[in-house]
Amino acid sequence: MCIGQFNYKNTKGMKGINRMASIKLLSLRFEDPAFRKLANIKIDFADRITLIAGHNGIGKSTILGLVSNGSGFTDSTYKSYFNKTFQGNLNEIIHLDYENELVNVQSSGLELPTPFIDYTVNGAPLTKSSTLTRRTSEQRVRVVVRNHPSGDFITKDNSISVGPDAKVPLPTIYLGMSRMIPVGESNPAWIKNTADKKILPEDAVFIRDFINSVIELEEDARNSEDITTSAIQGTKKTAKHPKYSYSSSCVSLGQDSLSAIATALSSFNKLKREMDESYPGGLLVIDELDAGFHPHAQTSLMSAISTAARQLKLQVIATTHSLCLIESIHPENFPKRRGKPLDSIVYITDSSSPRTAVNYTLSDIRRDMSLTIEAAPKKAKTKELKIYMEDEEAHFFLKRIITPALRARVKKEASVLLKMVPLSMGCDNLNSLPKHDDHFKTVLIALDADSSIKGKPEDTRNIIKMPGALDAQKKGLSPERTLYKFLKHLAYEKSGFPLARAKLIEKKVTSDFLKKYLVGGNVDMDDRDTAKNWMNKRLKYLTNWDVVGMWISEHSTEVKKFEDQLVSAATLTAKVTI
Template sequence: MKLKNLHLENFRHCENTVIEFGNKITVISGQNGTGKSSILGWIAQLCDFKEKFKRLNGEYFKEDFSKVFRFCPEKDYPYNYKVKFEYDDGGLVLNEKIIKTRFLEASKTAKSRYRTDFDGRGNAIDFPVIYLGLRRLIPLATEGNIKLETHNLSSKNANYYSALSKEILILNDDKIKAESVKSLNKKVLAMKTGNYGHLGNSAGQDNIGQILSALMSYETLKEHQGKDYKGGILLIDEIDATLYAGSQTKLIDNLFKATNNLDLQIIFTTHSLEILEHLKDKLGQDTIVNYLKIDDGKVNNVINPTFEYISNKIKVQIGEKEKVSKTPFICEDKVAEYWIKNLLNGSDLKNLISVEKGPFPFGSMINMAESNHNIFKNVRFVLDGDVKNNLKGKKTPPKTVFLPDNCRPETIMYNFIYSLPDTDAFWDDLNNFTKQVCFADYRNGKDKGVVKRWLEDIRWKPYFGTGYAKLFNRWKKDNKDEVENFQNEIRKII
């Protein structure tokens, strides 16, 4: 199973926020207070692994609600929340899972609290998940009731622990071994070095030890299940905490290896510019960065932005303008060119791409997209929305995105303007630019030729604007989600 996206609707300051997941690595970044940790909490709630097989720390491959979520009595009560996941279980159609919360009023025997329901009641996904929250960062030296136990690591895992500890922390110590330690808050594989035991562990060593323990837990689950093993999810909050820059990037490189060997989706939160810069050339379907920002009190997600964009946001500084090598896009015709440019207005993408028009039939554009010829190596393609109908049941061509909706741009605008009420501000009653006048000669909106002539009618130019800008802007006003989705699709393929 692979998670594809998470849709948060009216959850705290996430009014309409979509998180996208990479097939291997997913990064959730942003300034403090943007809801990053809450997203990991929802993912943890999605999974309820039925098999009673324990991890190396003695816990099961699932997380209790109380360990990952805290609802605020002042602000959350008594609201009920709904979140939606889409995931791929290997079929042709994405599956959907909806989680709803229910607020339960205090009774004689219990305090006010929330419970989560899946598709009504029960039905969480039977899939293993490990959640490494901030509790793991409590230093062992500050813990109480510390007990040293005998670990049951195989020689393979013991060697793995030793080798990866040295590699990630960049240590010249051939005597690193794992010690199983239980304290008041956690059970961990601590590091015994040539100079000291578990009580001498730094917070960074403790952090790495628990991440390696999670990976080895999946290795033991894979060996236990054999052919029935289907992978898993590893969630890590503030992955960079307590680690210096060199160790952070070493850790990321080894997590990539683990995603391949153990078929894992690894999802983590971070503020680390070192990690984000290290990943900037790896972005795509396997690696996705979600950068959360707050505009007018609401969370917006920018998917796979440039490293410079994230760096400036995290540092709260103005970026340096530099000449950007633009990614060339080819579209079907002049109308598509106008609309693409309009859809990108006001975004960081406007200066990152160039648009060239046809006329090209969509079949020719698909052939170009699928061609390995050097002339198309760096070119991307935008197809009209109606092409989706022609490609039903087929894979989307590479390096290709679609314009919004499932119709030609002319038809979309025709239907949209026709649907506006007579009193809409788009019309100019004083000059008798009304719906009646606008469509008097163009009643058959199903005829492509009629719609094309309607759009190009010179009488409408003062009202449609140069390059149909006024027309497109009116459509965008009512279709903000479509605009954001198109921009995110463009980001993903450049």
């Protein structure tokens, strides 16, 4: 058995062992000293798709190279449809400067950077360090992944072992920008298009259907299993194309890139069948995923990759500069999604000292991408909602009911500020205003308790009645008559309204004061003008002794009912437009 591969004999021979393998890439960690720009930064990877975004030169390709280098199958037992083993190698992805990044650092006695890659292997944690070493004969830098801590790693069921310097046995494919080399700009003699007679039918169908789900094929091609392998000699560019009505040399850059992605996915499809229960999942790493694709195709591509990743137990890690791709999986666009998200955005910000952005909204990402300064948000002016009442007497009564707490509740629930406007108008005229002018459908109308709301319920939702006392016939009383009846009881009766009596004692106001200054003598309160005159002449005492407040404390049920009606009416009325 090759070091770093699955121990098939142990897996198949042991009783009670679950042979379903699972390997997941968890994170990449950079500590001090920095690996290039990257220090003290942790990149967490999602279970399905991780998109990495950020400015040019910030370290995205370095991240892809390191995670690709950490895993793979190093022998040729299994090969992809690119005719390569399932592994990535850092020196084939990014260039490491032998002199500046290794020799000069060691000569100065400085510590070399060591990024760490975290995995779970059948549920057990495994950490790999990425160690820079030299090949003196070639004057070339190598990055070797070593178990951390050192020594052999083996799962409890002995099904998977990883040698001290071996790659983690997670089949890996890296797709770089070589997939985008334009065929039209290449030497025709180097271009090789051959009919693929060896590809298995199920993989041919996989490639065809995957491509068709992103960029629709012609009807004839949708029913064909023909596959053409296209390659450019002297480059890493290879891809398998479905049937077109034209040569595969004539495809667009987007179609070329799509075929390379489909070829990679079909390779995992083949591998999953070949390995059966020992298949541990896979890692597909793609540089510049959006390159060559129209925004609509990008959205379709993400959907197709998501489906394939779920079917093939893949983790897909890709870099992008596309807001369209970012929007397609950003959690902000999925507010109802519950549980741990399967996909994630890793946005790296600050080119000088890269760090992962935390809780960045789409607007934050867009602003950082374009380096635009966010304008200070203008404080939105809360809409004003007027509440009309019959007269000043009603205003005097109502302004004590509409407390700061009630105003705050209206603002919170209806998003409006109340403004009271007393008129000099009878209840019937006030009630009929909305019929004559639509403006009065956008305001509240508060009638005295002795009034009636006239009209259909759907036409009078903005009209409410103030609370008040009742007469012998259970008919509501106006504010002035309500207060007079209340004070008369306090002045001449020995019981009732204990809260109000306690307040009067606190204010050192006796029944004698009430009789002398408020309700002594005979007053015809049934006469509207007399009642108004009584109240206006006594406003000073009514205010200083907080008579309305005392009435409210004794009629909390009625007042609470009115408050709820007011909030409900305000909420509905605030939405009315004319």
